[in-house]
Amino acid sequence: MEALAAQATWRKSSRSSSNGSCVEVARSNSVVGLRDSKNPAGGHFTVSATAFNALLDGIRR
Template sequence: MSEFHADRAKWRKSSRSISAANCVEVALASGSVGVRDSKSPETGVLVVPARRWADFLAAVGDSRLR
């Protein structure tokens, strides 16, 4: 997994987020995905391999996570 540069990433808000509730932003980079709190982006970024992020999204879509 290559180094993730949060300051250079193009962040987008989750389509499931609403303005007053819990919101996350994601950014795609070469081989990795960054996830952060949109209300407090300075608190840090969770970086995961792109393949693991795809697995997570598939599990959510299939209702395997509860």
């Protein structure tokens, strides 16, 4: 699987709370990175864009 680019832009929902309890997401070509907004230096995990899109489709149902 492709690695997430170091310069990837991390984003969180505009609906997220101000207390920092959020998931941040970064997209890079065919992968998506996910990390905890309270600890951005704590690392992230990467999934394929296909898997992430399937997760979002499941949530929307």
